[in-house]
Every structure is written in structure tokens, then in C-alpha cells.
Amino acid sequence: MSQVLTVRPAYNGQNKQSPCIAVVHLDTLVRRVHLMPVYGDSPVPSSGLKHYHSLNVFNMFYVNKYADYHANEIIF
Numbered sequence: 001m002s003q004v005l006t007v008r009p010a011y012n013g014q015n016k017q018s019p020c021i022a023v024v025h026l027d028t029l030v031r032r033v034h035l036m037p038v039y040g041d042s043p044v045p046s047s048g049l050k051h052y053h054s055l056n057v058f059n060m061f062y063v064n065k066y067a068d069y070h071a072n073e074i075i076f
Contacts, residue, residue: 005063006038009055034064 010020037058049057 006060007063008060035061036064037061
């Protein structure tokens with residue numbers, strides 16, 4: 001059985017109000033990754049939601065290991 005990989009944003013401090021932000025150099029990236037949101041019990045807001053709000057609206061994401069062949073080789 002394959003393992004499901006999930007990721008979530010990191011925060012500084014106990015109150016989780018300050019996101020952990022860092023600069024990542026482009027030459028250190030291996031592959032892009034396809035993230036799919038983990039939906040909770042509450043409905044997703046239908047008005048005013050844009051694709052760039054995803055990291056703020058959802059708390060956790062599935063990593064799609066089938067996004068491309070090379071990602072499947074190195075993720076799992």
C-alpha cells in the first residue's frame with residue numbers, strides 16, 4: 001500500500017500568527033510539486049477566492065506523486 005504524503009505551512013511561535021518565511025535559491029530546487037488541498041468540514045468560500053489565496057485558506061495539502069514521472073522517482 002502506498003503512503004500518502006501531506007505537507008502543511010510552518011509558523012513561528014505558539015500563536016501561529018507569524019509564518020516561517022525563508023529565501024530558497026532556485027538552483028537548490030529539484031522538481032516542482034503539485035499540491036492538492038485537504039478539505040475540512042467547513043465549506044470553501046465561493047466569493048472572492050483566488051488561486052493565490054490557497055496557502056492561506058487551507059491548512060494542509062496532499063502531495064500528488066503522480067504529477068510527472070520524475071517526481072514519482074524522487075518523492076517516494
